[in-house]
Amino acid sequence: xxxVVMDTLRxxxxxxxxxxxxxxxxxxxxxxxxxxxxxxxxxxxSWTLPSHASFFTGQSVAVHEAHFAGEGExxxxxxxxxxxxxxxxxxxxxxxxxxxxxxxxxxxVLAAATGLDRGFAVWRVASRFGSWYGSGLIAPLRAxxxxxxxxxxxxxxxxxxxxxxxxxxxxxxxxxxxETRPGLFYFALRDGRIDRNGIWQRYVRGEMTxxxxxxxxxxxxxxxxxxxxxxxxxxxxVLAEVEAYGWTRRGMRLVVASDHGEFLGEHGLxxxxxxxxEGNNRVPLLVLDSDGAPALPDRLSALEVFALAREGRRPxxxxxxxxxxxxxxxxxxxxxxxxxxxxxAALWLGDEKLLWMDGETRRYDLARDPDERRPLAVGDxxxxxxxxxxxxxxxxxxxxxxxxxxxxxxxxxxAAGYLE
Numbered sequence: 001x002x003x004v005v006m007d008t009l010r011x012x013x014x015x016x017x018x019x020x021x022x023x024x025x026x027x028x029x030x031x032x033x034x035x036x037x038x039x040x041x042x043x044x045x046s047w048t049l050p051s052h053a054s055f056f057t058g059q060s061v062a063v064h065e066a067h068f069a070g071e072g073e074x075x076x077x078x079x080x081x082x083x084x085x086x087x088x089x090x091x092x093x094x095x096x097x098x099x100x101x102x103x104x105x106x107x108x109v110l111a112a113a114t115g116l117d118r119g120f121a122v123w124r125v126a127s128r129f130g131s132w133y134g135s136g137l138i139a140p141l142r143a144x145x146x147x148x149x150x151x152x153x154x155x156x157x158x159x160x161x162x163x164x165x166x167x168x169x170x171x172x173x174x175x176x177x178x179e180t181r182p183g184l185f186y187f188a189l190r191d192g193r194i195d196r197n198g199i200w201q202r203y204v205r206g207e208m209t210x211x212x213x214x215x216x217x218x219x220x221x222x223x224x225x226x227x228x229x230x231x232x233x234x235x236x237x238v239l240a241e242v243e244a245y246g247w248t249r250r251g252m253r254l255v256v257a258s259d260h261g262e263f264l265g266e267h268g269l270x271x272x273x274x275x276x277x278e279g280n281n282r283v284p285l286l287v288l289d290s291d292g293a294p295a296l297p298d299r300l301s302a303l304e305v306f307a308l309a310r311e312g313r314r315p316x317x318x319x320x321x322x323x324x325x326x327x328x329x330x331x332x333x334x335x336x337x338x339x340x341x342x343x344x345a346a347l348w349l350g351d352e353k354l355l356w357m358d359g360e361t362r363r364y365d366l367a368r369d370p371d372e373r374r375p376l377a378v379g380d381x382x383x384x385x386x387x388x389x390x391x392x393x394x395x396x397x398x399x400x401x402x403x404x405x406x407x408x409x410x411x412x413x414x415a416a417g418y419l420e
Contacts, residue, residue: 001094001099001153001154001155001156001252001253001255001309002154002156002158002239002242002247002252002253002254002255003055003090003155003156003157003158003254003255003257003305003309004157004158004159004160004235004238004254004255004256004257005052005055005157005158005159005160005256005257005258005259006160006163006231006232006235006256006257006258006284007048007106007107007159007160007161007162007163007164007231007258007259008161008163008164008165008258008259008260008261008262008272009163009228009231009258009261009283009284010258010260010261010262010279010280010282010283011039011040011041011258011261011282011283011284012278012279012282013224013225013228013261013262014027014039014228014284015027015028016028016031016037016039016284016286017037017039017284018039021176021177021225022176022229023225023228023229023232024228024229024232025232026232026233026235026236026239027232027235027256027284027286030254030256030286030288031286033288034288034293035254035286035287035288035293036286036287036288036293036294036295036296037284037285037286037296038284038285038286038296038297038298038299038300039284039298040282040297040298040299040300041257041282041283041284041285041299041300041301041302042281042282042283042299042300042301042302042321042322042323042348043258043259043260043261043280043281043282043283043302043323044060044061044301044302044303044322044323044324045061045067045259045260045323045324045325046260046272046273046274046275046276046280046281046323046324046325046326046344047259047260047272047273047274048107048109048110048259048260049066049067049080049109049110049114049116050064050066050067050324051259051260051302052110052114052116052159052259053066053067053083053114053115053116054302054303054306055090055257055259055302055303055305055306055309056083056089056090056091056116056306057083057087057088057089057090057306058090058303058306058307058315058319059087059303060303060322060324060390060393061323061324061397062324062345062390062393062394062396062397063393063397064083064084064087065081065084065397066081066082066083066084066114066115067080067081067324067326067397082113082114082115083114083115083116083118084115085115085118089116089118089119090119090155090306090309090310091103091117091118091119091120091155091157092118092119093119093310094119094155094310095119095121095155097153098152098153099152099153099154099155100121100148100149100152100153100154100155101119101120101121101122101154101155101156101157102120102121102122102123102144102145102147102148102154102155102156102157103117103120103122103123103124103156103157103158103159104124104125104137104140104141104144104156104157104158104159105124105125105126105132105157105158105159105161106126106131106132106133106136106137106159106160106161106162107125107126107129107159107161107164108125108126108127108128108129110125110159111125112125120157122144122147124140124143124144126140126161129161129164129165129166130166132161133161133162133230133234134162134230134233134234134237135237137158137160137234137237137238138237138238138241141158141238141241142241144156145241145242145245145247146245148245150246154247156242156247158238160231160234160235160238161231162227162228162230162231162233162234163224163227163228163230163231163262164227165185165186165227165271166182166184167182167223167224167226167227168182168223168226168227168230169181169182169223170222170223170226174226177222177225177226178222180219180222180223180226182223183199183219183223184198184199185199185200185203185216185220185270185271186198186200186270186271187200187334194334196334199216199270200270200271200334201334201335203216203265203268203270204268204269204270204331204335204338204339205335205336205338206268206338213265216265217264217265220264220265220270221264221265224262224264235256239254251290251291252288252289252290253287253288253289253290253291253309253312254286254287254288254289255285255286255287255305255308255309256284256285256286256287257283257284257285257286257302257305258283258284258285258302259283260272260273260280260281260283261278261279261280261281261282261283262279262280263275263277263279263280264279266279266371267372268338268339269339273325273328274325274326274327274328274331274339274340274342275325275339275342275344275357276323276324276325276344276345276346276355276357277372278366278370278371278372281323281346283302285300285302285304285305287308289312291312294308294312294313294314296314299321299348299350300314300318300319300321301318301319301320301321301322303319304318304319320347320386321347321348321349322345322346322347322348322386322387322390323345323346324344324345324346324390324394325342325343325344325345326343327340327341327342327343328340342357342358343357343358343394344356344357344358345387345390345391345394347383347386347387347390349382349383351365351366351367352364352365352366352381352383353366353372354378354381354383354384354387355372356387356390356391361378361384361387362375362376362378363375363376363377363378363381364376
């Protein structure tokens with residue numbers, strides 16, 4: 001059983017899901033080989049840690065509580081909650097069934113200190129973003145595959161992180177994208193301190209002129225699209241290694257999902273996390289199984305990854321499509337309070353979406369308003385009761401005292417730009 005997370009992959013930028021640029025030919029080939037595909041899956045969290053914790057436990061973010069942790073309604077302190085050991089993980093479940101378990105992550109946030117390594121006999125994680133992109137992921141993966149016992153069943157987890165910044169340039173000679181220089185669209189350091197006049201800060205504070213804004217969005221979209229393409233090529237290389245070591249000859253189940261998307265200028269935002277708009281939470285989900293892939297509706301919760309990976313089928317009771325996001329003091333401080341201070345919960349019901357943010361509930365008709373610009377009256381919406389229960393869980397989770405956090409995890413999060 002192979003579970004791959006294509007980190008930072010939003011569905012609407014994949015050719016698998018109809019995007020006009022040929023960003024994901026590997027995913028398309030998997031569909032042609034018989035994989036079931038959902039292009040409207042909802043990531044359960046807004047960034048790496050909470051979504052992976054949901055994938056590994058089958059629990060919503062408000063229940064497993066591995067996320068940013070604020071203190072009270074006014075943010076006074078911020079820390080990170082690792083995954084609590086009261087939840088059995090997917091790897092622990094598979095190990096109990098006799099599977100050998102191994103994980104390789106190009107995303108450095110998935111350090112052992114997150115608790116996500118529980119149940120894995122082998123756990124290898126990159127030390128920084130970019131070091132295990134592309135071919136850099138293959139050497140550690142190959143070393144892990146060499147160490148396995150060929151006669152025992154395997155549960156392998158791989159995080160492919162090429163679509164996560166920092167993005168490299170678009171080189172010359174790509175027939176569907178012009179050559180594009182790279183750029184740092186998140187926090188930049190000046191004399192060891194965050195440059196408060198960097199591109200990210202100016203953009204989210206609304207300080208760019210309309211021409212600057214338009215030019216930046218074009219550049220960001222090109223770089224992201226090519227990063228998605230690179231991630232797709234890395235996925236092909238990962239699957240080739242798995243095949244070379246013989247794991248596909250005895251039959252294989254492959255689940256491919258994403259933990260979140262990426263903001264490309266929508267709603268005045270760049271990067272990902274902290275908010276539950278469609279660009280951040282609408283992700284693809286793919287299942288290929290030698291025993292026959294289960295039918296997938298186009299819209300479903302990516303929480304179902306847990307059952308799909310463990311059992312090869314959807315849960316008997318489909319998970320509600322909902323997501324949770326918590327505040328980030330660093331975003332708030334660097335944007336002069338413009339972004340990052342929201343606590344959010346969202347519920348998707350077909351084309352309807354209920355979004356609770358900053359104590360206010362909004363309703364969107366995504367078929368008519370895919371950009372979420374025209375909130376509608378909520379009224380007596382049938383999803384309100386479910387959303388209210390989720391909001392209460394969110395408030396309870398947020399109010400919990402923050403635990404002590406492993407210094408290694410804090411250092412990795414600082415290096416990734418999640419903390420000061």
